[in-house]
Amino acid sequence: MNPLTTRIDSMFMNNPVVPASGTVGYGLELSEWIDLNQLGAVLSKSITLLPKKGNPQPRLFETEIGLMNSIGLENQGWPQFVSEIYPFLTSLKTLKWVSIAGSSVVEYVDLLGKLEAFPLDAIEINVSCPNVKKGGIPFCFHIPSLKELLKAAKKVNPTVKIIKISIESQPLVDICHMIEEEGFSAVCIGNTVRGVVIDIEKQKPYFSNIIAGMSGPAIKPIALRAVWEAYQSGLSIPIIGCGGIQNVHDIIEFILAGATCVEVGSANLIDPTCMSKMIRDLGVYCEQNKTNLKEMIGLAHRKE
Amino acid sequence: MKHPVEGKIRKNRWLTPTLFELEIDFPTISQPIFPGQFVELECKGKAPVFLNRPFSPFRIQNDTWTFIIQYKGKGTSNLSELRAGDTIRMLSPLGKPFPGPDQHRRVLLIAGGVGIVPLHFYLSRILVQPSEMTISLVYGTTREEDRIDLSGLPFHVQVLYHADQSNKEENTNLFQFYLQLPSISFDTALICGPLAMMKAFSRHFTKENKLHFVSMEIMMACGLGFCKGCSISTSEGMKSVCSDGPVFNGTLLDWNLL
Numbered sequence: 001m002n003p004l005t006t007r008i009d010s011m012f013m014n015n016p017v018v019p020a021s022g023t024v025g026y027g028l029e030l031s032e033w034i035d036l037n038q039l040g041a042v043l044s045k046s047i048t049l050l051p052k053k054g055n056p057q058p059r060l061f062e063t064e065i066g067l068m069n070s071i072g073l074e075n076q077g078w079p080q081f082v083s084e085i086y087p088f089l090t091s092l093k094t095l096k097w098v099s100i101a102g103s104s105v106v107e108y109v110d111l112l113g114k115l116e117a118f119p120l121d122a123i124e125i126n127v128s129c130p131n132v133k134k135g136g137i138p139f140c141f142h143i144p145s146l147k148e149l150l151k152a153a154k155k156v157n158p159t160v161k162i163i164k165i166s167i168e169s170q171p172l173v174d175i176c177h178m179i180e181e182e183g184f185s186a187v188c189i190g191n192t193v194r195g196v197v198i199d200i201e202k203q204k205p206y207f208s209n210i211i212a213g214m215s216g217p218a219i220k221p222i223a224l225r226a227v228w229e230a231y232q233s234g235l236s237i238p239i240i241g242c243g244g245i246q247n248v249h250d251i252i253e254f255i256l257a258g259a260t261c262v263e264v265g266s267a268n269l270i271d272p273t274c275m276s277k278m279i280r281d282l283g284v285y286c287e288q289n290k291t292n293l294k295e296m297i298g299l300a301h302r303k304e
Numbered sequence: 305m306k307h308p309v310e311g312k313i314r315k316n317r318w319l320t321p322t323l324f325e326l327e328i329d330f331p332t333i334s335q336p337i338f339p340g341q342f343v344e345l346e347c348k349g350k351a352p353v354f355l356n357r358p359f360s361p362f363r364i365q366n367d368t369w370t371f372i373i374q375y376k377g378k379g380t381s382n383l384s385e386l387r388a389g390d391t392i393r394m395l396s397p398l399g400k401p402f403p404g405p406d407q408h409r410r411v412l413l414i415a416g417g418v419g420i421v422p423l424h425f426y427l428s429r430i431l432v433q434p435s436e437m438t439i440s441l442v443y444g445t446t447r448e449e450d451r452i453d454l455s456g457l458p459f460h461v462q463v464l465y466h467a468d469q470s471n472k473e474e475n476t477n478l479f480q481f482y483l484q485l486p487s488i489s490f491d492t493a494l495i496c497g498p499l500a501m502m503k504a505f506s507r508h509f510t511k512e513n514k515l516h517f518v519s520m521e522i523m524m525a526c527g528l529g530f531c532k533g534c535s536i537s538t539s540e541g542m543k544s545v546c547s548d549g550p551v552f553n554g555t556l557l558d559w560n561l562l
Contacts, residue, residue, distance in 0.1 A: 035305075071533060
């Protein structure tokens, strides 16, 4: 039996390694480097209903232990999903996940409704987007907005739905339980961490939106803590761990802390073949330790 | 399928106080690289660096790739400290190339500073100069001693050198120099250099209805088309410098936003 098998709701995965949304394009770009079918699932960049040009340059800032980005969800909207992305995804044998983003509850619901005609294995709902109705406060930082979104989204589209929150969402454990109570299949913890860079020559913020998202090894312990707390709180839906994973060691930490599967983000930008190596190395770890994913999930809590 | 390749440093030496020449042996390259395309080099070393860095080769002979690199920050600082025998990882080939030399009879190359590197690679790949082909190169550096030696090309190129540091901020000295030259006839121009320089040339050639291509440089995270960090605005929508470029028809770029 494959020791890397894991499961979210009714969805069985061959292994727990999934690319984080937005770090491998729509998947097509990554297919030049690895066989996508070896991944636990392919997860697309977030799509929005209408095309988005994204934020002006500069969009990137490198720190000593990570990367800050302010991309602004650049994508070509629903028409491109229908004409290019979906046909590509259907050519794959592995699980097909799509990430969606919106600036209003109506936009999320519209997208979920449209996606009903396009069979997928899971839909990840990115709730870190600014809610235009609430002056741009991201849904995941405003519990009434998030609740409204969850209540509306749960009624549309029977596909497995994952809610991707920020590790800064507070109170994190309560939010995870709210997602569980509303009937969603899993919670992904988390997204980039908000940060600021000041250009000291121009003496003003470096990014035009001022706040940008920090990713990479710097955020890993914070994401791991969030996963730990969510699991410890007795959450019964699976947790997808995401934040700063660079190698198999990091993946094992997330699994032992309670993640059912993981998303790998910025590491893909440095080595597009890294997820293949992680899957291989995870298999070796399980073999050497005579264990499997199912046994490993949350094991560190039981050895505390 | 592409895969990262391991190389071994053959030689690393300073050419000028700010430029160094890095020679790396890559014995296992399976995919060819064309002029205008680039590679991502791992830049690990003493200085903490998270991302790879994009470079164009200067020349490739057999398995030996030569890069001429400007010392700029932490990544290039680490590369400058590599010694013979050290190993390095590379992702290649990336991006879209210049239009092939066979497509144009009279080519004008315009290089500002280290912008000469991809254009030299272009020249080095024209193995035989067809009798009907003429190539001119307008090459500017801030100081004469920053010029890279262009000897060793197998055919004649008319080279017009210029060195000027009077207006370093604006980076348009080379364009002013070009305007004073006797007119050069060309079918297509390939331009690589500082943004302000490329902007000045591209606006001029667009006005004159001249076909020209620029090799854009912008901060990239992946260089692979994954992250949209290097997107720029064009008349055909947002484009990624790394995967839709770095070579673009200059007329299509939205220079006001760059």
